[in-house]
Amino acid sequence: MPPMRDRPLALTMGDPAGIGLDISLAVWMNRQTWRTPPFLLIGDPAALTDRARLLGHDVAIRETDCEGAIDTFEQALPVLPLTCTAAVTPCQPDSANAGAITGAIETAVRLTMEGTASAIVTNPIAKSVLYDAGFRFPGHTEFLADIGERLTGEKLLPIMMLAGPKLMAVPVTIHIPLKDVPAQLTPDLIYRTCAITVRDLRDRFGLASPRVAVAGLNPHAGENGALGLEDDAVIRPVIERLRAEGVDITGPLPADTMFHDRARATYDVAICMYHDQALIPAKALGFDDSVNVTLGLPFIRTSPDHGTAFTLAGKGIARADSLLAALTMAQQLGRNASKGKS
Numbered sequence: 451m452p453p454m455r456d457r458p459l460a461l462t463m464g465d466p467a468g469i470g471l472d473i474s475l476a477v478w479m480n481r482q483t484w485r486t487p488p489f490l491l492i493g494d495p496a497a498l499t500d501r502a503r504l505l506g507h508d509v510a511i512r513e514t515d516c517e518g519a520i521d522t523f524e525q526a527l528p529v530l531p532l533t534c535t536a537a538v539t540p541c542q543p544d545s546a547n548a549g550a551i552t553g554a555i556e557t558a559v560r561l562t563m564e565g566t567a568s569a570i571v572t573n574p575i576a577k578s579v580l581y582d583a584g585f586r587f588p589g590h591t592e593f594l595a596d597i598g599e600r601l602t603g604e605k606l607l608p609i610m611m612l613a614g615p616k617l618m619a620v621p622v623t624i625h626i627p628l629k630d631v632p633a634q635l636t637p638d639l640i641y642r643t644c645a646i647t648v649r650d651l652r653d654r655f656g657l658a659s660p661r662v663a664v665a666g667l668n669p670h671a672g673e674n675g676a677l678g679l680e681d682d683a684v685i686r687p688v689i690e691r692l693r694a695e696g697v698d699i700t701g702p703l704p705a706d707t708m709f710h711d712r713a714r715a716t717y718d719v720a721i722c723m724y725h726d727q728a729l730i731p732a733k734a735l736g737f738d739d740s741v742n743v744t745l746g747l748p749f750i751r752t753s754p755d756h757g758t759a760f761t762l763a764g765k766g767i768a769r770a771d772s773l774l775a776a777l778t779m780a781q782q783l784g785r786n787a788s789k790g791k792s
C-alpha cells in the first residue's frame with residue numbers, strides 16, 4: 451500500500467445535475483492558491499467537460515485510474531470515468547442516473563478500503579431523486595455503513611457529525627420523521643452514539659479527552675418531567691453511565707441555551723437528539739466552512755455540509771468553501787490515522 455501522502459482522496463461526483471461538478475472544478479482550478487489536497491473525481495468525464503464549458507472554464511480533464519491521480523493532479527483534473535445513463539442537464543435531476551451516482555460512491559469505498567485512495571469525500575446527492583429509482587437508504591451515511599458492513603462483515607453504527615470552526619454537533623437520530631424520534635431514542639442508541647463519538651474524536655481528531663454536552667429532547671430538558679419524560683428517564687441515565695466510565699460529559703441540557711458563544715466554550719461536541727437540533731446550529735454558525743463527517747466507519751468520509759443546490763448548478767455562483775474544507779479535513783484525518791498506525 452502506498453504511503454498516505456502518495457494516495458489521492460476519492461471524490462464522488464454526487465448528483466451531476468447539482469453543484470457538485472461546479473465546485474469540483476473550482477477546487478481543482480484553485481488548487482495552488484487554496485492548497486487543495488489531490489483528489490480523483492469518480493464521475494462522468496463528458497458531464498464534467500460540458501459543465502466546464504458552460505461555466506467558461508478552460509480545464510484539462512484526464513481519465514486515469516487511482517494510481518495515476520497524484521501524478522496527474524498538477525496538470526489535469528483526474529477522473530475515474532463512469533457513464534451517466536441519461537444526458538446531464540444542470541438543475542434537471544434524472545433518476546435514470548441513480549446507478550452512476552451510487553456506483554461512484556461504491557467505487558470510492560472500494561478504493562479506500564483496498565488502500566489506493568486515502569479517504570472518501572462525497573459531493574451532494576438528492577435523496578428523493580435516488581428514492582425514485584429504488585434507493586433504499588435515507589442518505590450517504592446509512593448507505594456507506596451498509597457498504598462497510600458488506601465489505602467487513604461487521605455491524606456498524608454510522609454517526610453523522612457536522613464539524614466547523616465554531617461547533618461540532620452530532621444528531622443521535624438522523625434521517626427519520628420527527629414523529630418517530632422519541633421511540634427511536636433508546637438508551638443503547640444514545641450510549642453507542644456518545645461512545646463512538648468520543649472514541650473517534652480521540653483517535654481520529656486527536657482530542658485526548660473530548661468534552662461532551664448532551665442536549666435534552668424536550669423544551670427545558672423536560673422541566674423536571676412537566677414538559678416531557680425522556681430527558682430524565684432515558685437520556686440522563688446514559689450520561690451518568692458514561693460519566694462513571696470516565697467520559698467528560700454533561701446534560702441533558704436545554705437545547706435552546708447550549709449553542710451561544712459562552713456555552714459552546716464549555717464543550718467540544720454537542721450530542722443532539724434529532725437531525726435539525728444538530729444541523730440548524732451547525733449550519734447557522736458555519737454554512738460555508740462546516741463539514742459533514744461520518745464517524746463509526748472503517749474508513750474516513752467527509753462531505754460539504756450543503757446539498758445539491760440545483761438552481762445554482764452551471765451558473766458559476768456556487769461557493770466551494772465547504773467542499774474545500776471537506777477535502778482538507780479528509781486529508782488531515784487520513785494523516786492522523788496513518789500516524790496512529792506507525
Ligand SMILES: NC(=O)C1=CN([C@@H]2O[C@H](COP(=O)(O)OP(=O)(O)OC[C@H]3O[C@@H](n4cnc5c(N)ncnc54)[C@H](O)[C@@H]3O)[C@@H](O)[C@H]2O)C=CC1
Binds near residue numbers: 576590755760
Ligand atoms: N451530503 C448530501 O448529499 C446532502 C444532500 N442534500 C440534498 O440536497 C437537496 C437540496 O437540499 P436543500 O435543503 O435545498 O439544501 P441545499 O444545501 O442544497 O440548499 C440550501 C440553500 O443554500 C444554498 N446553497 C447550498 N449550497 C451552496 C453553495 N455551495 N454555495 C452557495 N449557496 C449554496 C442553496 O442555493 C439554497 O438556497 C435535497 O435533495 C437534499 O436531500 C442536502 C444536504 C446534504
Ligand SMILES: NCC(=O)COP(=O)(O)O
Binds near residue numbers: 588590591729742753
Ligand atoms: N442534512 C444532511 C444530509 O442530508 C447529509 O446526509 P448524508 O447524505 O451525508 O447522509
